[in-house]
Amino acid sequence: MPHRRLKKSEPVFSITTLPDLGIDIKDIEDDFKRYYGHRLGRDENCRSVHYVYEALSMVIRDRLTERWKKTYIACKKQDCKKAYYLSMEFLMGRTLSNAMLNLGVDDVVSQAMYDLGLDIEELIDAEPDAGLGNGGLGRLAACFIDSCATLQLPVTGYGLRYEYGMFSQTIVNGEQVEEPDHWLRNGNVWEIERLEYKQRIKFGGHTERHIDKEGITRVSWVDTHDILAVPFDTAIPGYQNGTVNTLRLWKATATEEFDLQEFNAGDYAESVAAKNTAENITMVLYPNDANENGKALRLQQQYLLASASLQDVLEVWVGRHGNDFSNFAAKNCFQLNDTHPSIAVAELMRLLLDNHELSWDDAWTITRNTMAYTNHTLLPEALERWSVDLFKQLLPRLMEIIFEINARFLAEVSAHWPGDKARIARMSLIEEGDQQHVRMAYLAIVGSYSVNGVAELHSKLLQQGLFHDFYQLWPEKFNNKTNGVTPRRWLAACNPELAELITETIGDGWLTDLSLLKKLEIYVDDKAFCKRWYEVQQAAKQKLIDYKKQELGVDLNVNALFDVQVKRIHEYKRQLLNVLHVIHLYDRIKRGDTANWTDRCVLIGGKAAPGYHMAKKIIKLINNVSHVINHDPEVGNKLKLVFLPNYRVSAMEKICPGADLSEQISTAGKEASGTGNMKFMMNGALTIGTLDGANIEIREEVGDDNFFLFGLTEDQVENLRDHYNPAAIISQDEDLQRVINLLESGHFNQFEPGLFDGVIDSMKSPHDPWVTIADFRSFVDAQKRVEAAFQDKDRWTKMSIINCANSGKFSTDRTIAEYNNELWKLTPVHVAK
Ligand code: 376
16 A cells, blocks of 8 residues: 555654745746756757646646645635535646736746747647536536636535547548547646545445444445545636635546455456456546437446545545534535536435435435536436436445435425326436436436526526426525636636736726726727727737638638637537528629628537537538638638637637627527627627527627627527428528528539438428527528628727627626525635735
8 A cells, every 4th residue: 555644653844834936037947947957857959849838837836736735724724614516527728828827927937938938829839728528518617616716715626537538629521530639648737646535436236234233224335346536636726816726636546456356366467457447437528518328437427526526525524523414514515517416416315324324314404405506408308317227237325315315305296286196207306218217407406405507598497497397396496697707718818918908998907806897888989999909809810810820721811700600519509500691691792792792701610529410410511611612713702611620728719819700699598508608708709699598698788789689589489389381481581592502402512412411401390499490581680780880890899899898797706706605605715825
């Protein structure tokens, strides 16, 4: 055992007496040289930018670690309530530039690197993204922990340390090809492995009952195949406030005795293979946002996260309070990021009942007062269900506990609605049928004191639709927390020129109180300010153009309207509606209808789940249309369509400062919130959007005149369902007819006959859930209003300023303050800077 605890010897030193590390240019340069030369063993002849990046990162990381310890000590001293954000995904992106900004050393470090003949931008770009998430839900978790640290709230993020993150996307012959993302290949200087805090996780086996001394039935879960969860910690710095919180990610490894058993049986190879099986659990992030589910490995991942994190928290609790849990719920709370970690409800019950010998009622009271659940999607196909058979096999004790929770819950339902059999079947945690399934969302609702949606409309629809029965039973549990994004990464770091202009104009308070951006509004009539705003926007566009020229070899025109849609490829997000509009513009050029034309570059990017065939076809269609348009000399600069490959956090950091128009065009009622919409708005882009998710609140903030609204409302979409007739709509709209004809004639797939039949048929079907055809005319008209506004540069600039000025609500600082004031009730912990 290499990690035995110190027994006889006790340390006679304390690291708190260390002198603080300096942050002057000289300190940074000296430390950098020491790491580069002595630690990494490199010199000026080494041409690899990676080692330079690594040496600088170690310099920054040391300064984080210093503050990290101080935060830890301050929290411990106060014995305050803590919250834990449980999430299968933390889409962190890059760390270096954010760490420098939050430490307040970005200028000094840039200068130090410059003095050494190094370009800080190049070093920042050398870092691989930590792509440990699919999209919105994972990036939200990353923005949340940034805001928690900035608000000095004692919140720890718990997640999984996937060896392979979100796949890397390349486009071959117009099609998506997935490549594994081995992001840890060159090591990760930001993490600290903490073997001393490993946890044991059980799988398989069976349960046994016995009566203890007090005559109480106790359950043991035995003959299990255990694995170990080892934590890797990353520092999460607040914005220039001395606070550094923790993101703790678990890695699965084999237990020592598992190896020994095999060794004793004489099978060396088997034992090494067993190690591999264990490590497989955290090998790869599942790249499916929303569909395809039910894989045993995914359930193992979820349980590992829940069990390791809860045991970690309970270990600290027992270390301080022994087996006295009377205050546990007052001092701890767990926020569940969707249902993915919701097995934590049953696992906390198990640990309290079986390991700490609490009564069912006491354990249940604690559980219900510590868990809170956030829902991120209304799509029924995305609701998690696990087969009872699989559950019994992998987690027999947890299945028993879920059955018991369900029996007691259904008794409550019966008491509330006597004789209402249909309601009991609807509300049961177990879905009956050919095969029984556990409904994870219901487990999360029943086991939590709070259920929230992520935008006003979404929360309302949860209450009126998906979770209506539960809302009737416990209306007080339901609430809304509109999403946000962190303004440090999504404005200050990614758009330093705009940030600088803002700070020069209104001071730097906006970095921690984004509502102050409102002060910009009085400058919309200031000619000099508007001119600078315009110039900064043009420079940001030029930077994006240069970057894309280098990456893709495409030439884009800085005076064209940059029309951007980047997000996961999904039918409900309606990239197809965007493509229909592009084809319509192409058709107008071809028929010479170009009076008063506005040049436009349409940029579309995003990944499709590898098994989502329709989404992959949509990518292929975008690329084929792009090929035809961009190679047509008649089109020239009037119109470009570019697919941006491998969309990810670091790509968005380059894209959002250069966008004029943000496409938020989902079918109303389907996008829970959206967060890309907020990033674009903050950077001064205008939105064309439906009344969906947070778009509604964005429009409320900027006013109707500064938002390009189109499309059916959620009610109208629902009312359309039984009499939707896309064929009739097409026949009555000449423009649309021409677009469909172009598609059907094979104009974009001349050498690939029939390739897009499935895509075209889906839009033409009266059963198309996304009613793309129904919104075409209204979308085209809204795009015309966009063009009119864009042609008037002064008007557009004013609208851009107004959008940025009114983006204050969409800071995660506001979102987290609401979570804290209404749900967590933590006291900020101030740390001496
Ligand atoms: C999954 C969703 C459903 C089922 C399985 C999933 C597995 C992984 C990732 C998922 N992702 C999301 O649900 C997701 O990203 N939802 C998005 O969450 C954002 C943050 O709240 C919202 O802004 C988006 O509207 C929502 O689509």
